Amino acid sequence: MIKRRKSRKIFIGDVPVGGGSPVTVQSMTKTHTEDVAATVRQARSLARAGCHIIRVAVPDLRAARAIAAIVPRIPIPLVADIHFSAELALEAIKSGCHAVRINPGNMRNWRDVRRVVAAAKKADIPIRIGVNSGSIRPRKGWEVSSKRGDMVTLMVDTVLKYCERFEKKYGFGDIKISLKTADAVETMACCRRIATRCDYPLHLGLTSAGPVEDSEVKSSIVIGGLLSEGLGDTIRVSSTGRPLDEVRIGHRILGALGLERRGLEVHSCPTCGRCEVDLEKIVRAVKKATAHIDRDITVAVMGCVVNGPVEAAQAEIGVACGRGWGWLFRRGKKIRRVPVDAIAESLVKYIESM
Ligand code: SF4
Incomplete structure (x- = not known):
């Protein structure tokens, strides 16, 4: 029997994440988000396969605005994946996304981050602070206690500093976090360490996990390993291939661990x-x-x-x-x-x- 870590509960749309809620399976559409028909079709087929939460890429304003047409046509909550631009995040929130995923480290400045947090607060939606090894950049002047090359310390300390700023300066605690690298051992070390230092719900996954056959093994080790230790509230298997495989593998991991019905x-x-x-x-x-x-x-x-x-x-x-x-x-x-x-x-x- 797995004893799960106590995390705070947030809601993405009507789907609870954390606080002892069932572990949810996420995926990401691989369509161009502004192609509303294709994105809706893919999100619906993922929902039919058991996907609980869908994420879409928002690389430009057209994609951000398309969210308004997508959300009412799909049965699961939608997370907008934003990099670099506060304007895109603000537009996605205006368009009705149920959460945004940002990496504060790649936004232009703190003023922009503050604007996004304020908008999320007003819309009453959570923010996933998602940091990947490829995009981690310690901010100037920040005392990140890392030695050069110590990716785990750098990632964990950086995410915790972001969270602290969100809580203390912006009064915002509706947060979910993810720390992903392409390395199985490193990703597990990041998640294990951060889990002992905060109660934010954890989104588990790897970045650049490879084609389905490689991702299946790596994800089972990392996601399955962490879940077996009681860590993790929502999961995304990422693979170069059909998103339906991501959902299938996600459910198989949960089933193998007895975290959902095995069938x-x-x-x-x-x-x-x-x-x-x-x-x-x-x-x-x-x-x-x-x-x-x-x-x-x-x-x-x-x-x-x-x-x-x-x-x-x-x-x-x-x-x-x-x-x-x-x-x-x-x-x-x-x-x-x-x-x-x-x-x-x-x-x-x-x-x-x-
Ligand atoms: S069940 Fe029989 S056939 Fe199968 S592996 Fe065991 S010994 Fe071999």
């Missing part, structure tokens, strides 16, 4: 010299046949009757294969024998009757 999980063995069937084919058939079952249940598909049932004793139901047939078993106990071709169908029947 039907197939646990299959890697096979070895004892296996006498085409287990990969059987697993594919079982996955296909059980795709409609919306229950939290573990189904084991094992390659042999020698070790199979014992290795998968914690599964509610499973099958251990021999040459040409399989033994259905429940929690490690054999029930009956079925031909290989009938395994998937028999499992479905059995699950439905349970």
Whole structure:
């Protein structure tokens, strides 16, 4: 059981983040935001896939203004991703975004940051202070206690200084923070350290995590690792590829950690010299046949009757294969024998009757 860090609760639209709320999955549209139809289409398909919060890039005023047309047409809250320009943030807020993500370090000056914070306060929306290793720049005169090269200290101290300024000078505490690098160990170190020094909700992710197959591994380590330690309130898997994969991987990480419903999980063995069937084919058939079952249940598909049932004793139901047939078993106990071709169908029947 994961004991989650106590963080303050903020709301992005009607979605709570932090304060013990369920961990949410975010993604970012990859369309040009000013292309309202394409952005709405992508945001809707992400929402259907289980995305809770969507972020859009706001590189210019056209994109900022498009938010007004996008927000009413999508079912999930929208975060405007802003760099450099207070004007873009102000326009995005005016257009009805539910939160803005800024890096105060790349805004022109503190006057501009103050204007954005004041507008967010007036609109009653939170700000994500998002700092990436690539964009971190300590401000002149700031006592950031970093040695050259100590990225973790530099990032953590800088974000905390931003937060302190927001709270003390601007009276604004509706904050969420993220610290991302492309390095798994560094990102984890940043998040672990900042988690002990504040109660702001944490947005977890990596920056430049690579194509889906690389991002899947890295994100599972970083996001999954931090979540398993109780850190993190909302997550974004980033990958060079379809945003739907980001959402799919995000939910799989949460499911694997028991932070949300797992649904039907197939646990299959890697096979070895004892296996006498085409287990990969059987697993594919079982996955296909059980795709409609919306229950939290573990189904084991094992390659042999020698070790199979014992290795998968914690599964509610499973099958251990021999040459040409399989033994259905429940929690490690054999029930009956079925031909290989009938395994998937028999499992479905059995699950439905349970
Ligand atoms: S269940 Fe049997 S076939 Fe599968 S890996 Fe274990 S010993 Fe090998």
